[in-house]
Amino acid sequence: MTAIMARLLIALYPRAWRERYGAEFEALLEDGRGGMGAWTDVVRSAILERISPTQGGKVNQPSYSLGAVMRQPSAFIPVGMSLSALALVVGHIAFYGAAREADEGTTAHLWQILMAGQLPVLVFFAAKWLRRAPWQALGVLTMQAGAVLAAMAPVFYFNL
Numbered sequence: 001m002t003a004i005m006a007r008l009l010i011a012l013y014p015r016a017w018r019e020r021y022g023a024e025f026e027a028l029l030e031d032g033r034g035g036m037g038a039w040t041d042v043v044r045s046a047i048l049e050r051i052s053p054t055q056g057g058k059v060n061q062p063s064y065s066l067g068a069v070m071r072q073p074s075a076f077i078p079v080g081m082s083l084s085a086l087a088l089v090v091g092h093i094a095f096y097g098a099a100r101e102a103d104e105g106t107t108a109h110l111w112q113i114l115m116a117g118q119l120p121v122l123v124f125f126a127a128k129w130l131r132r133a134p135w136q137a138l139g140v141l142t143m144q145a146g147a148v149l150a151a152m153a154p155v156f157y158f159n160l
Helices: 003-010 015-031 036-051 066-070 073-096 106-132 134-157
Strands: none
Touching: 003 015, 003 036, 015 036, 066 073, 066 134, 073 106, 073 134, 106 134
């Protein structure tokens, strides 16, 4: 491949990527065969790099801790919603007892809204964080699952 063509293909990549890998990649392109397959691979890779930069848009990959991931709103909001649903049920049982009512009351409707409302947030969290920090995201999802089970436990135990 010619030097001009290699420089044009490398110009498709983001600036941070070019600063880190540009000279080395240019030498590789100039030394290698420059067929149509190589061109399409480089163009496809450059487009993907612009859409979804490797390592979070920075050359150095950030390190995420479980606490840092848990501080994300999409991580702690579902846990808060589950704990709020648990508090509603426990409060209802404390004030009115565990007797099953003929008609679902306000507490039951609020519980259902809180439990169903966290599903889109959970899906968003999983889609965003399982790629970036898989082990930490699995830890947070485990905490979220525990909070959901804790909110469901009194409902099933008392058959509400």
